[in-house]
Amino acid sequence: MWLSYLNSFKAYLQLERSLSVHSIAAYLHDVALLEQYLQSNGLALSPQQVTLTQLQGCIHWIAGLGMTAPSQARIISGIKSFYKFLLLENIITEDPTQLLEAPKTRRKLPDVLTFTEIEEIIAQIDLSTAEGHRNKAILEIMYSCGLRVSEVVNLKISQLYFDDGFIRVIGKGDKERLVPIGRQAIQYVNLYLETDRRQLNIKRGQEDIVFLNRRGSGLTRVMIFLVIKKLVQQAGIKKQVSPHTFRHSFATHLVEGGANLRAVQEMLGHESITTTEIYTHLDREFLRDTLSRFHPRF
Template identity: 90%
Template sequence: MWPSYLKSFKAYLQLERSLSEHSVAAYLHDVELLVQYLESMGRALSPQEVTLTVLQECIHWIAGLGMTATSQARIISGIKAFYKFLLLENVIQEDPTQLLEAPKTRRKLPDVLTFEEIEQIIAQIDLSTPEGHRNKAILEIMYSCGLRVSEVVGLKISQLHFNDGFIRVIGKGDKERLVPIGRQAIQYVNMYRETDRRQLDIKKGQEDILFLNRRGNGLTRVMIFLVIKKLVEQAGIKKQVSPHTFRHSFATHLVEGGANLRAVQEMLGHESITTTEIYTHLDREYLRDTLARYHPRF
């Protein structure tokens, strides 16, 4: 039911709207999140049966995964585009997304984890479970390299250059960058490859994908959100934590330690230095908090 509509939507985006491969994938991912929500709730609804209430519940579910207001707004935009397409094709007579509102977005300093909190979260991983070493390797590489969640799920074994201490990352707009990787992250990735990954029946075409689920397929971004959400709850940390929080923490800890902003920009894969400059604001807040805490006259 859904696959055939998604296939037609993909063709529409490619042929009629002439969108790039990256943009098409983003639109499809947004609609697939709605499908994942319906499946997780055990609701076998067709696109025609989805109501405004169902969509609002889906966005609430997405927010519960720790996605930011900006990410939620982008997902709503993708779902709206899908239903406009169905309207054009006369698959539906009324658009349920018409009154679907995106959360208000504002530029604010993101939550950042301390090094101790990151250690606490990683310590919750049960290495005796089939996914234990994989989850540990994921969190170690996210914090060691400051990767986006999309870069983690797309990471390939052929992109690991451990002898040189680097990984090759495919970022936004299919731009490549080389990112240094620490000894500890290398150790846990190798451990995962020698233990959990070796036990899997890897599906055809997935042989080069580094992080796999128990069925031998690549992970979804939502899966990583859920893994982190559970670990944060177990650690008793009350901050709003998502996979992106590890990237924010990576950059903030570098800037606090005196790293060159251009070097941080290069490692994060930011096109503009102004995007990276948010971490100088974070650094100023950190300095102010330190002064307030320890200076007797502040």
């Protein structure tokens, strides 16, 4: 009964959504679970006949199988996509999944470095090495501007407006934004540009890239991750630290200091303010931690 609908859904995912084989298999598996639930309860229903009540029963059944809340949410998302497809194809006139709610999943708050920890990490950089000034400039600009690692590796000299105290960043979706940069970060980026970078045999096409490897080519995201991982180990810091941790720390420290959330959104390049609002949650965690450590009756 469901096979023809699943085949049409598969073709839609392949041709119109251009999803990977793995993603398509996941979607089909989600819908197959709904069909399995109906069969196990003796409900010989077509997709058009399924109601919200049966869908809620299916979710309850899935939860009983021991699946975690994130797994349940993913399955619900797959089933919702199937019914949106049926609606798009005029196979159904009303979407029964419209009021279907996913279980609440607690968003894991990322690790955040204190300012002292950031200074300890940067202090591990050996400035006598060929890459020392470059690595220091990278970490300073990541923390000063809250950049994504992809924005760091793609940063161009022509995007640096140090006289005005800004850099022009190309973020997700090729969206541009102007981000203020601190005096200390400017100092260390200029030091790198005027010393170590000048000694490199820069490859053709890489002349405008700020941060280069010893062969004169642009850095990879992985390379920056490995640099930070080594420095964190040397500093003896046990937190899970990645390049993105510097971005989280930049935003968290601004919010803790009382910065306007809209301004933080602009600096981070978030399309929606709701994405930036995670830092208000981080701020509340900071307040709670402060209270628990220093209040005698907490």
